Each structure stands twice: as structure tokens, then as C-alpha cells.
Amino acid sequence: MYSKMKFIKSRTFKWLAIVTVAFTVVATTVIKEPSNYFEIAKNIEIFANLYKEVNTYYVDDIDPAKLMRTGVDAMLESLDPYTNYITESQIEGYRYITEGRYNGIGADIRIIHDYPTVVSPYEGAPAQKAGLKAGDQILEIDGKDAKGKTTDEVSAIMKGYPGTEVELTVQRPGESKKMKITLVRDEVSIPNVPYSGMITEDVGYVALTTFTRDAGRNVAKAVEDLKVEQPNLKGVILDLRGNGGGLLAEAVNVSNVFIPKNELVVSTKGKVKDWDRSFKTLNMPVDETVPLTVLINKGSASASEIVSGVIQDLDRGVLIGQRSYGKGLVQNTRDIGYNAKVKMTTAKYYIPSGRCIQAIEYKQGEPAEIPDSKRTPFKTRSGRTVLDGGGVKPDMVLDHDAESNILLTLDEKNIVFNYVTQWVLKNPAVTAPEDFHFTQWDDFVQFLEKQGFDFDTETEQLLKELKEQSKEDGYIAEADIKALEAKIIQAKKADLNKHKDMINDMIEKEIVSRYFYEIGRIKIGLRNDVEIKEAVKLFDDKAKYDSLLKG
Numbered sequence: 432m433y434s435k436m437k438f439i440k441s442r443t444f445k446w447l448a449i450v451t452v453a454f455t456v457v458a459t460t461v462i463k464e465p466s467n468y469f470e471i472a473k474n475i476e477i478f479a480n481l482y483k484e485v486n487t488y489y490v491d492d493i494d495p496a497k498l499m500r501t502g503v504d505a506m507l508e509s510l511d512p513y514t515n516y517i518t519e520s521q522i523e524g525y526r527y528i529t530e531g532r533y534n535g536i537g538a539d540i541r542i543i544h545d546y547p548t549v550v551s552p553y554e555g556a557p558a559q560k561a562g563l564k565a566g567d568q569i570l571e572i573d574g575k576d577a578k579g580k581t582t583d584e585v586s587a588i589m590k591g592y593p594g595t596e597v598e599l600t601v602q603r604p605g606e607s608k609k610m611k612i613t614l615v616r617d618e619v620s621i622p623n624v625p626y627s628g629m630i631t632e633d634v635g636y637v638a639l640t641t642f643t644r645d646a647g648r649n650v651a652k653a654v655e656d657l658k659v660e661q662p663n664l665k666g667v668i669l670d671l672r673g674n675g676g677g678l679l680a681e682a683v684n685v686s687n688v689f690i691p692k693n694e695l696v697v698s699t700k701g702k703v704k705d706w707d708r709s710f711k712t713l714n715m716p717v718d719e720t721v722p723l724t725v726l727i728n729k730g731s732a733s734a735s736e737i738v739s740g741v742i743q744d745l746d747r748g749v750l751i752g753q754r755s756y757g758k759g760l761v762q763n764t765r766d767i768g769y770n771a772k773v774k775m776t777t778a779k780y781y782i783p784s785g786r787c788i789q790a791i792e793y794k795q796g797e798p799a800e801i802p803d804s805k806r807t808p809f810k811t812r813s814g815r816t817v818l819d820g821g822g823v824k825p826d827m828v829l830d831h832d833a834e835s836n837i838l839l840t841l842d843e844k845n846i847v848f849n850y851v852t853q854w855v856l857k858n859p860a861v862t863a864p865e866d867f868h869f870t871q872w873d874d875f876v877q878f879l880e881k882q883g884f885d886f887d888t889e890t891e892q893l894l895k896e897l898k899e900q901s902k903e904d905g906y907i908a909e910a911d912i913k914a915l916e917a918k919i920i921q922a923k924k925a926d927l928n929k930h931k932d933m934i935n936d937m938i939e940k941e942i943v944s945r946y947f948y949e950i951g952r953i954k955i956g957l958r959n960d961v962e963i964k965e966a967v968k969l970f971d972d973k974a975k976y977d978s979l980l981k982g
Contacts, residue, residue, distance in 0.1 A: 478502075482498075482499075485498075500516070500518070503516045504516060507773075507775075510775075510776070511760065511776050513758070513760055513762050513774070513776055514762070514773070514774065514775040514776050515773070515774045515775075516771070516772075516773055516774075517764070517771060517772040517773070517774055518771050532618055532619060532620040532621065533590060533618070533619055534590055534591060534592060534593055534616055534617070534618050534619070535557075535586075535589050535590040535591065535616055535619055536556065536557045536558045536561075536563075536589050536597065536614050536616060536619070537552065537553040537555075537556020537557055537558050537559065537617075537619035538550075538551065538552045538553060538556065538558035538559075538563060538589075539551040539552075539553075540569070540582060540585055540586070540589075541582065541845070542580075542581065542582055543568070543845050543848075543849075544568075545578050545579055546568045546569060546570065546577060546578055547568075547569040547572075547577050547580060547582070547585045548566065548567065548568050548569065549563050549564065549565055549566065549567040549569070549601075550565060550848065551565055551944060551948070551949070552564065552565065552948075553619060553621070553948070553949075554948040554949065554950075556617070556619050557614045557615055557616060557617050557619070558614060559948075561612050561613065561614045561615075562612060563599075563601070563612060563614075564603065564945075565848075565852070565944070565945055566603070566604045566848075566852035566855070567601040567602070567603050567604075568601060568602045568603075568604075569585070569599050569600070569601055570600045570601060570602055570609060571599070571600035572585070572588050572589075572597065572598075572599060572600075573588075573597060573598050574598070574600075589616075590616075591616045592616065593616055593617045593618055594615065594616065594617075595615070595616050596613055596614065596615055596616070597613075597614050597616065598611060598612070598613050598614075599611070599612050599613075599614065604852050604853070604856060605856040621640075621641075621643075622640075622649075623639060623640055623641045623642070623643045623645070623646045623649055623677075624637060624638065624639055624640075624646070624649040624650060624653055625638055625640055625949055625950065625953060626638045626950060626953040626954070627653035627654075627656065627657065628657075629657065629660055629661055630668070630957055630963065630967070631967055632661070633661055633663060633664060633665040633666075634664075634665055634666050634667075634668065634966075634967050634970055635654070635657035635660075635661065635664055635666070635667045635668070636667075636668045636670065636957065636963070637650055637653045637654065637657075637667065637668070637669050637670065638670045638953060639669065639670065639671060639674055639685065640673070640674055641674060641675065641676075641677050642674070642676055642677025642678050642681040642682055642685070642733075642734035642735070643677050643678065643681070644678065644681070645681075646677065646678070646681040646684065646685055647681050647683070647684020647685045647687060647688065648684065650669070650684075650685050650688050651684075651688045651717045654667060654688055654717045654718060655717055658717075658718065658721075664718075664721050665722065665970045665971075666721065666722040666723065666724065666966070666967075666969075666970035667718075667721055667722070667723050667724075668724050668725075668726065668963060668966045668967075669723065669724070669725045669726070669738075669748075670726045670963075671725060671726060671727050671731045671735040671738065671739060672726050672727060672728045672730060672731060672752060672962075673728065673730040673731070674730070674731055674732075674734075674735040675730065675731075675732045675733065675735070675756075676732050676733025676734035676735055676736075676758065677733070677734050678734065679697070679699075679710070679734060679737070679761060679780075680710075681734060682696070682697065682733075682734035682735075682737040682738050683696045683697065683710045683711075683712060683713075683737075684714075685734075685738050686712065686737070686738050686741045686742070687712035687713065687714050687716060688716060688717045688718075689716055689717070689718065689719060689721075689723055689742065689747055689748065690712060690716055690719060690741065690742075690745060690747055691712065691715075691716055691719055692712050692713065692714055692715050692716070693711050693712060693713075694711060694712045694745070694783075695709060695710075695711050695783050696710050696711060696712060696737065696741050696782070696783070697709075697710050697737050697741070697780045697781065697782055697783075698710070698780065698781045699761050699778040699779070699780050699781075700778055700779060700780075700781065701761070701777045701778030701779065702777075703777070706777060706778065707778070719747075722748070722970055722973075722976060723742065723747060723748030723749070724748055724749050724750070724751050724966040724969060724970070725738070725739045725742050725748055725749070725750050725751070726750075726751050726752050726962050726963070726966065727739050727750060727751075727752045727753070727754075727755045727823065727825060728752045728753045728755070729753055729754065729755065729756055729822075730756065731752075731755040731756060731823075732755065732756035732757075732758040733756075733758045733760075735755065736755045736756065736757075736758065736759065736788050736822065736823050737780065737782060739755065739823050740782040740784075740786075740788055740823045741782055741783060743811060743817060743823060743826065744782050744783040744784040744786075744811050744812065744817065745783060745811070745812050746811050746812050746813045746815065746980045746981075748980075749826045749827060749969060749976060749979050749980065750823065750824075750825040750826045750827070751825050751826070751827045751829060751962055751965060751966055751969075752825050752827075752828075752829055752962055753825065753828065753829070753830065754821070754822045754823065754824045754825070754828075755788070755822040755823045756790075756798060756822055757788060757789060757790030757798040757820075757821040757822035758788075758789065758790070758798075759779050759780055759781075759787045759788040759789030759790075760776045760778070760779055760780070760789055761776065761777055761778040761779065761780050762774050762775060762776055762777065763775065763777045783812075784809040784810060784811055784817055785809050786807070786809040786817060786818070786819035786820075787819055787820070788819060788820070788821070788822055788823055789820070789821075790820070790821045790822065791805070791820040791821060792821075798821060798822065800821075801820065801821055803818055805820065806818035806819055806820045806821065807819045807820065811982075813980065813981060813982070814982065815980075815981070815982035816982070826979045826980075827965065827969070827979065829961065829962055829965060835926070835930060836926075837923075837926050837927060837930055837934075838930060838933060838934070838937070840884075841934065841937065842937070844884075846879070846882065846884060847934075847937050847938055847941055848941060849882075850875060850878050850938070851938065851941040851942050851945065853878070854871075854942065855942070855945050860946065861942065861943065861946055864943045864947050864950075864951040864954040864955050865954055865958060867939060867942070867943055867955070868939070869935050869938045869939045869942065872931065872935070875934075875938065876927070879927075897912070898912055932959075936955070936956075936959045939955045939959070940952045940955045940956060943955050
């Protein structure tokens with residue numbers, strides 16, 4: 432084994448030397464500035480020498496692939512969050528991002544209490560067909576302990592060629608015995624338009640969750656079906672909330688559903704001028720006059736921002752919600768050998784007004800909120816002022832408290848998920864999603880108390896720091912601090928009731944999804960959704976709709 436390891440390492444150095452020479456040659460042919468030649472060659476040589484010394488003299492044996500991956504990831508991390516190395520084992524994940532399908536078992540899995548846990552099996556996928564249910568805790572995968580594995584590790588094991596099998600040992604809530612379930616992998620397709628339909632007598636709704644292949648065609652088909660069902664459509668709601676983007680071409684195609692042929696949608700500009708391009712619509716629209724609202728939030732990014740930005744720049748419809756994420760960068764993939772790829776940012780995109788919506792400041796890897804005074808103004812087609820640098824701002828901003836500490840904690844600590852898992856054991860069936868209402872608030876509160884549920888607020892964090900600092904400084908004010916702590920406890924109890932409606936919505940969506948999968952979750956959302964209600968009201972107020980488009 433030791434000699435084999437040495438042989439692998441020696442081969443690694445030979446290949447590293449070849450790669451170094453090849454890299455230098457490529458760099459020489461691509462980089463135009465002569466001053467870069469020496470710096471590139473020097474730093475590659477330093478890197479190779481460093482790798483050789485560490486491999487030869489480091490106290491423990493080194494995994495070449497792991498060490499190189501660490502170095503590559505660190506190097507790319509210094510650029511931007513969207514430039515990534517994609518290994519051969521990650522190709523299936525990349526395929527899902529671009530095509531909306533992959534080979535695997537078809538289930539959303541999250542780590543809960545150190546074990547992979549099924550959060551949501553996809554309807555019609557191998558996981559659902561084999562009988563896996565939300566809440567099933569995966570103890571073993573093909574006989575090997577699953578405890579402590581990450582979601583990425585579990586995902587890599589679950590993906591595989593169609594027809595191959597994977598055996599899971601699961602612990603189902605409410606069952607005392609472990610269960611063995613054999614799944615047959617297959618191609619799993621995730622629809623990019625999971626739901627469309629009439630939400631009132633004359634208002635249609637289309638949900639687009641990702642810009643994978645055929646997104647434009649599917650949105651067009653959805654709108655056409657709405658027009659058949661209701662020839663006198665008063666308006667269409669296009670929901671892009673939480674849509675992280677996808678294929679640039681599909682952003683053009685989705686825009687084309689609502690805007691005329693030969694209309695400029697987006698331009699890309701980068702270092703390689705030969706790659707700069709402008710993208711126009713190629714087809715006749717499905718409907719370029721029907722009143723349109725587009726729902727966005729901070730989870731709407733990239734292609735979602737192209738579509739919403741185009742609709743705003745051309746004054747084609749009204750945007751409702753919260754400012755979008757702020758990703759105005761274009762990525763392309765390049766093959767780098769051994770079935771691996773590098774996905775890297777090659778350009779920025781600019782929408783019709785000329786603005787780029789890329790965030791200009793980051794904080795802890797996320798786009799930072801910046802004041803409008805730091806943004807450059809541009810004009811829409813009718814002369815409205817819009818701003819660049821950090822997402823698309825809606826025409827109707829609806830601020831809500833979905834990011835309050837208590838709601839975030841309920842999600843991050845899987846509190847609602849765990850409660851619903853217990854609730855489902857007592858309720859084998861529910862009514863249709865449109866008719867279901869959760870009415871056991873007191874039962875949920877009791878569950879929180881039994882779980883010892885707590886959540887830290889920023890005030891509590893500051894109070895802890897105050898206690899520690901006061902002890903160091905010798906200014907201990909125990910009575911005052913205890914009084915503040917008591918007030919915070921009361922405030923937190925009030926906070927729970929303050930967010931009762933939103934928590935109820937979370938619970939209802941989770942419950943209904945256990946029986947009716949994703950379609951049930953969407954239907955509950957349509958009934959409870961404040962932003963959808965505002966969009967419907969806007970279609971009833973033509974004067975307000977028109978005034979928003981005129982600024």
C-alpha cells in the first residue's frame with residue numbers, strides 16, 4: 432500500500448509538471464500584456480515547488496486530490512462567489528442546474544440531529560415510489576453508517592446511473608423497528624413551472640422556479656392555457672420569488688412571452704471583447720398587452736433579475752415585493768480535463784436602460800444593502816428613474832417580517848418540520864389544500880415549550896456582551912441586567928404571537944406538502960400570500976396600475 436501511494440505521488444508530480452508547462456504556454460498565448468509573463472511563470476513554479484515540499488516532508492500522508500481541491504477552491508474564492516470548480520462527481524448537480532433533471536432518487540435531504548433526513552420526496556420520483564416519507568431518518572446507506580455525513584456527501588452517493596440500486600436503512604417516526612428500503616435510481620425531472628392557473632375568475636398565475644431548459648416555452652404554454660380558460664384576462668402574475676436564475680437564453684425566452692419580437696433584452700460585456708453580445712427576442716409574444724405583475728424578493732437572482740428588470744425598463748408591467756439579490760454576472764463553463772469543468776464569471780450583463788444590477792458591495796459573502804445615493808440613475812422607456820448597483824427595486828415595495836429572528840430560527844432549527852412530523856402521525860389524512868386550515872396553535876406553542884425552544888435576538892447578544900464587559904470592568908449591575916432579561920423574555924413571547932399568521936402559514940404549507948407534495952404547498956401559498964393579494968387588488972385598480980408605470 433505504501434509503495435502504491437508513493438507511485439501515485441510520483442505520477443502526480445509528473446502530471447503537475449506537464450500541467451505547469453501547458454498552463455504557461457496557454458498563459459503566454461492568451462495574456463496580451465508582456466508584463467504578465469514572468470509573474471505567471473514565477474508563481475506557478477512557486478506553487479509546484481511548494482506542493483512538492485509539502486508532499487515530501489509533511490508528517491502525514493497527503494491526499495493529492497483533496498489538497499489540490501482545497502487550493503483551487505481558495506484561489507477561486509478570492510474572485511467572486513460564482514466562479515467554481517466542478518469535479519466529475521459534481522457534474523450531475525451541474526446538469527440539474529442547467530437542465531432541471533439528474534439521475535438519482537429524487538428527494539430533498541437535510542441533516543437533522545446528525546443524520547440525513549428526508550425533508551421532501553418528489554412526487555413520482557424513485558424515493559416516493561419506494562415509500563420514503565418526509566421525516567424518515569437515514570441511518571445507513573448501502574450498509575455504511577450515515578451519521579455525520581454532509582448533504583453533499585449524501586447527494587453524491589444517492590446520484591448514479593438509472594437502473595442501479597441503493598439500499599437505505601431508515602428510522603421512521605412512530606415506528607420502533609428500523610426499515611430497509613431499496614431504491615432504483617432513475618432520471619429525476621424537476622418542472623420549472625410547477626404550477627399555473629386562475630387564482631380568481633379573471634386573474635392568472637404562473638410560478639417559475641428556475642431558468643432551466645424550456646423555461647420560456649413552458650411559461651408561454653402556461654399563459655396560452657390561461658388565455659384559453661379565460662379569454663378576458665384582467666391580468667397575469669409571474670412569480671419569480673426565490674428563483675435563483677439559470678440559463679441566460681431562457682431569460683430572453685421568458686421575457687419574449689410578454690414583449691415584442693426583436694426587442695433588446697440584455698447585453699453582456701467582459702474582458703474578451705469578442706465575446707460581448709446583445710440578445711434580442713426572436714419570436715412573436717404570447718401577449719404583449721395583458722396587464723402584468725412580477726413578484727420578486729431577495730432570493731430572485733440572475734436570470735430572474737434580467738426578466739424583472741426588462742419588464743420594468745420597458746414599462747411592460749409592475750414589480751411587487753422586495754429588492755432582488757443583485758447578481759448581474761454571466762458565467763460560462765470551460766472543460767479542464769478529466770471530465771471536470773470550471774464555471775467562471777466572464778462578463779456583466781446590462782438590461783435595456785443600460786444599468787447593471789450587480790451588487791457593488793458584499794458583506795460576509797452576501798450582497799450588502801447600500802443607500803440609493805450610491806447608485807447611478809437610469810431611465811425606463813417612459814422616463815421613470817431606476818437605479819443600478821444592487822438588484823432590482825420593485826415598483827411596489829412590500830416590506831414584511833419574513834426575516835425576523837423567530838421565523839428564521841423556526842426554519843433553521845427544523846422546529847416546524849419536526850412538529851409537523853409528529854402532527855402527521857396523529858392525522859393520516861387532510862382535506863384538499865384549498866380547504867385546509869391549521870387550528871391548533873396552542874398545541875404548537877406547547878410543543879415549543881416541551882422542546883425548550885428559544886431564539887437569540889440581537890438585543891440578547893448585546894446584553895450578554897454587556898454582562899461580560901461589566902464583570903471585566905468591575906461594574907456589575909445584576910439587578911438591572913436581570914430586569915432587562917425579564918423584559919426580553921416577555922417581548923419574545925409577544926413576538927411569537929405577533930408572527931402567528933406567518934407561522935401558521937409555514938405550518939400549513941409543511942402539513943399539506945406531506946399529503947399533496949409541492950403542488951399542495953403552492954396552493955396554500957396562493958391562498959395566504961399577501962403579495963399575491965396585493966397584485967390582484969392592483970389589477971382591480973387600473974388607475975393605480977397605470978400611474979405606477981408612468982412613475
